[in-house]
Amino acid sequence: MAAFPVQLPLAQKDILDDITNEIKQFDWETGECLFSDFIEYFQLPQIIRVSQSWETNLVKNDILYLQSIHDRHLIISKSLFPDDRTFIVPDWFQGQCRVLSANPIYKPRWWEFTNALELLRFKMPREHIRLLRDTSVLLLLPTNQTIPVLLKQNTHLTLNRIEKSATITNGKEMFVLMDKNDQEFLLDPTDTTNVFHFATKILDDEFDSSYHKNTADSLFTLPEIIIRYELPIDIEFTSSINTVPIPNFPTKLRLEKFCIGKSIIAFSIGDPNHPRILELSSLTQFSLNCIKCLTTGLPRDTSVSEETPTFDENAYIHYERVRDRLIQLFEDISLQYIRTPFIGTKEEIDCIEQAHDVGVKLKNEDQGETFIVLNEANNANNESSSVIPSISKHPARFTVHLPADFNSPYSNVMDLGDDDEDHEIPPSTNT
Template sequence: MTLFPLDLAESQKETLVTIADEIKQFDWEVGEYLFHDFIEYFQLPQIIRVSQPWDTNLVKNDILYLQSMYDRHLILSKSLLSDERTFILPDWFQGQCRVLSSNPTYKSRWWQFTNAMELLRFEMPREHIRLLRDTSALLLLPTNQTIPVLLKENTEVTLKRIEKSTTITNGKEMFVLGDKNDQEFLLDPTQATDSFHFATKILDDEFDKSYHKNTSENLFTLPEIIIRYELPLDIEIVSLADTIPIENFPTQLRLEKYSIAKSIIAVSIGDPNQPRILELSSLTQFSLQCVTCLTTGLPRDSTVDGTTRVFDENAYRQYESVREKLVQLLEDASIQYMRTPFVGDKEEVDCIAEVYNIGMQLKREEKNQTYTVIGDADSTTNESNNGQPSINNHPARFTVHLPVDFNSPYSSIMEVSEEEEDDHEVQPPAAATAATT
């Protein structure tokens, strides 16, 4: 994890001291949660007390305000001038950038549709039709017989023609799709009207004329850049570069690789006169205690004599009041931290690079078979995860993920590995195993 002093105005420090006095009145649970269990069960923001710090730089009994869990695209960047440092730019950075590369490579862009009849928009043949979910179809054999199959998600097919035959399609009009192996499939739009989800690649002549013009005069945000261009890409930061707290920060950079990072921003307020901001991974190993009003009524929650604890409405209202004050006081500082570039250490840089390389490998891979036969037990078995590339370690300040589709990096997020999180965690000492409340 990372830990930095948090600069607050004097009036804000006074407010925090008042809030700290209110927190002293809280009734804390005796039992403990593991951190990753707590953030999975309770929605953030929350206020916690560190119990067992284990192998972290946390302090026992320190009070932490857990702001939220954030997803960001972190971009590895190198100076275009001589500089050994690797900078990590979050896509939350608010500055604008100019593209310096003379011939940047544009990413493919796709239209998405959820109705089979939308295929009528396009002249046939139309290549690069990507299926966004498994789709039932009929495999058309050379004998004009058909076999029910399931076209796999992310398969690319060609919209070839419309078939209407008394012998093949029973007189219906059906779309004929072709895969890369020159196999043809019949799609009945009357059965797949609202369930046929597909995307089609936007062709160069279908873009506005301004899209591919010289980019040296145009300014973009980082999200716009990683959606629009393939990496590596040379850029210049033309606004807000002077606010980046890095000595001799270069404004001309080469963007090389990126991944999605998930992290929790927290503020240490045990000493309200010296608040500190923390960024930590969801896999960080320490135990904590929460206030009793959060756990009242849970099945495992009971007093020593076995009777169920009565819900204390006043205590809960006090907790909610304090939490809301912390949100108003610290949210802007937390978000500003998430927007700020930083110098990456070797572990962080290597991890992002490995995830990016995995994504590029998955993007290039093609499977020979584009469909499974419905009802065929051998062909409908789930693909094994054993061959799925994965990483073994995550940086202390975030966990890493990769986009499902590097052509559309903001579409959704997938885990790097299907393995259990325990595979990536450093287990606490056996003697320090926490007891849940």
């Protein structure tokens, strides 16, 4: 995990002294809880006390304020001038930048729809229709007979025409879609049981005329760069560079690869004279004690001889007030931290590269058959058409994830790893 000292003004240091003294008077649970279990069950922010630190650099009985779990796109970046360092720049960074690459490659952009009648927006034929979920359709055979099939998610189709036939479509108007193998499918837009969730690629002439212009005056944020352009790309920061606490941080960088990094931002406040900000992976292995008023009513270890506690409303109100004061005290500091670039370790760089490469592989993977005959669907669902590579080791300060749609960095994230089996991790494997 990463740990850095926090410099507080005298007035804020006095506030932290008062808060810490109050926390030490709390009624703490005697039982221990694993960190990973605690953050999964309790919504952050919360206040905890370290019990067994195992092989982390935490201190037993230290008090931690777990502020929040953050998702950031972490971008591997290297200076355009000789520099041995590799930087990791979060997309939360507040600086603006301009594109230096002479011919940057634009990413495909997509419109998403959930109604088949939205297909009427487009002239036919229309290529680059992408399914965003499995869809029931009719496979149109050369004999004009049809059989029900299931078109697979992420299949790319062409919208060919509208078909209306007394024999083929039973008198209904249906859309005719064609896959890469020139097989045609009939889609009934009036079938309310079949949500047609699809996306269409935005064509160049459908963008505003200013979208594809790169000039010295065109300034972007990092999220805009990730959404608009393929990596690698050369950029120059034009603002906020002076806020980066890295000596000789370069203004001109090549953005190479990225992934989503999820981490817990926490503050060590057991010693109010030396507060620290911590960044922890959710896989960090240590045990903790929490405040008793949080656990009232939860299942308890029956092997421990202890009276069942009753809910203490006054204690909970006191806890809430202390927690609110910590939120106000550390909110700006934590925001500044997650926006700040840092020098990546080899482990962090390797993990980001692995996650990025898995995403590219999934994005470019050419699936075989585009559909499943419905009476074969149950058997096919039990067979994985492709194996998603897993990343068995994550950095100490974050876990790596990739966007479900690699062309849309702000879509849902896809976890890396095998969730089908439970793997027991000994305390010493994650620090």
